[in-house]
Amino acid sequence: MKKILNIIMKGFGLLLITIVSILITLFITLKLITSNVSPTAKTLFVTTILETGQMKFLASWLLPEDEIKKIVDSNKMEDLDLEEDKDLIQIGTQDKDAIEIINIPGNSFGAKMMIVNDPSRLKLSTTYPWKEYGLELDKLVKQVDAIGGINGGLYESTLNKGGRPLGVVVADGQIQMNRPGMGGLHLIGFDEDNLLRIIDLSGYSAKKVEDLVKKERIRDAVSFQEQMDKDVNHFVKLIVNGTPRETKGTGSGGNPRTAIGQRKDGTVLLLVTDGRGKNGHLGATAADLIKIMKNQGAVNAANLDGGSSTSMYYNDKYEMTSVTLYYSNSSWKLPAAFVIEKR
Numbered sequence: 106m107k108k109i110l111n112i113i114m115k116g117f118g119l120l121l122i123t124i125v126s127i128l129i130t131l132f133i134t135l136k137l138i139t140s141n142v143s144p145t146a147k148t149l150f151v152t153t154i155l156e157t158g159q160m161k162f163l164a165s166w167l168l169p170e171d172e173i174k175k176i177v178d179s180n181k182m183e184d185l186d187l188e189e190d191k192d193l194i195q196i197g198t199q200d201k202d203a204i205e206i207i208n209i210p211g212n213s214f215g216a217k218m219m220i221v222n223d224p225s226r227l228k229l230s231t232t233y234p235w236k237e238y239g240l241e242l243d244k245l246v247k248q249v250d251a252i253g254g255i256n257g258g259l260y261e262s263t264l265n266k267g268g269r270p271l272g273v274v275v276a277d278g279q280i281q282m283n284r285p286g287m288g289g290l291h292l293i294g295f296d297e298d299n300l301l302r303i304i305d306l307s308g309y310s311a312k313k314v315e316d317l318v319k320k321e322r323i324r325d326a327v328s329f330q331e332q333m334d335k336d337v338n339h340f341v342k343l344i345v346n347g348t349p350r351e352t353k354g355t356g357s358g359g360n361p362r363t364a365i366g367q368r369k370d371g372t373v374l375l376l377v378t379d380g381r382g383k384n385g386h387l388g389a390t391a392a393d394l395i396k397i398m399k400n401q402g403a404v405n406a407a408n409l410d411g412g413s414s415t416s417m418y419y420n421d422k423y424e425m426t427s428v429t430l431y432y433s434n435s436s437w438k439l440p441a442a443f444v445i446e447k448r
Contacts, residue, residue, distance in 0.1 A: 151176045153358030153387065156412065180354035182391055187345040193404050194300050196224065197370030202448050204252070206424060209397055211378070213359050214389040216397065217417055217424050219253065219375040221445055224299035227373055229276040229325040230254065231441040232268065239267030239438035242416045243423070246444050253419030254444035255375050256363055256436065258327025259288040259339075259410050267438030272328030273306065274441055275318055285309040285328070291341040292317075293365065293407045294326020294443075301367035302326065303342055303407045327441055329409055340391055343406040349395045356391030361415035361428055365443065366398045366406030374401050375443070377417045377425040413437055 151173055155161050164173050201223040209216040221227065230245040239260070246254045259271045272289015274282040278297070285306045292304040292314075302323065306314065317323070330339045340357065342350055343364060350356075359380055366374040376397060380388020391408070398406040416436035417424040427437050 148176050148180060148354070149359060149387070151358070152180050152355065153360060156358050156360050178353075180356060180358075181352070182340050182356045183351040183353070185342045185345055185348070185350040187348060188304075189300070189302060189405050190346050191298070191300055193346055194367060194369055194371055196299060197372070199370060199372065204419075204445065206419060209376075211386075211389060211393055213387045214362075214378040214380055214393065215384055215386055216376060216378040216389065218377075218397070218401065219255070219417060219419060219424070219445075220401075221373040221375065222371075224295060224301070224367065224371045224373045226446040226448075227295055227299075227325065228444055228446055229257070229274070229294070229327065229441055230444045231270075231274060231276050231281060233274070233276065233281040233440075235269050235282070235440060237266055237268045239269075239440040241438060242418045242436040242442055245439060245442040246418050249444060250447060251444035252447045253417070254442045255365075255377060255409075255417050256414045256439055257409055257441045257443050258293065258329050260414075260440050262414065262437065265437050268440055270327065270440040272330070273314055273326070274328070275323050275326045276441070278318075278322075278324045280315065280318055283311045283314050285311065285314050288330055289328025290330040291407070292323070292326050292328050293341065293409065295324055297322040297324050299371060301365065301373070301405050301407075303345065303405060305331075307331075325443075327409070327443075329407070341407050343391070343395050343408055344398055344403050345405055347404050349399050350391075352392045352395070355393075356395075359388035359390050360411055361413070362389045362394055362411040363409040363415045364394050364398065364406060365409060366401070366403030368402045369404050372402075374398065374403055374406070375417065377415050379415075379425060379428065381412075381428045383428045414439065 154164050199222045203222040205220045230249045261269045270282050331341050361380040362378045364376040378389040379386050413427045
């Protein structure tokens, strides 16, 4: 018995030494990154870590607030106050059944884009009436007998419950969530003419949202928020009326991203990128998203919720999944997703 106890104690001691060694190595590495040895590495670390849900404290733990602010201010996005000119989108006569998925490589990310020729096929699948837990993306797709989809707007993601969206949600013309300003300063989705709309909801009341949805004939939309504090991952507008948003530096840190865009013939562009170590990649920046959408002919494009929420599902398989290892073939639980109807 004593011999077994000694073996257990030695094993425990070895494990403790290993953990301490890893923590020391990690601390030394972070201190090196945030030193002036490589300003580029320091900038990318700060802008990226500020976009995480749980680890942003590391920035202020390692660097003074004035230095963090200086880094953020030199890598942000300029305002893009344009409203969509709906006349720029003329729904074309291209093959309405066509759906294509292409790979887009990047220096610090891998990306997939789903190209859907017919914008009328884009709908919102939700878990309304809201419960404590949401559904994985594949279940949101299958519950409405769709063929594929991507994650959508901002939601309460603590402990991966995912049952409640933030801001505004409209599905099939019906408002299912109406709390503007609570995580949703921009409405992103489609009107009854199948045009992608990106509408600033800053200062809106619930009543004003109701009037907007009725006037603009919004049929399916979620909300995401523009930057509200020093975090830089809540940007929304990428391209409006063919005008790309200007950025300082990279515009943001590198992270998994989800974005949506529309070409002049109505074709919808659904973009997801990996990051946070998955496939050895850090992730895509705001400047990366703008470049991709511009190269793919987007007239209008917007950023959606990213990070661990980023996921794409098509034809009974995940094309891109959440970044955590235990969700290697699934997604986080979500309250809503953009899905593509079957023919």
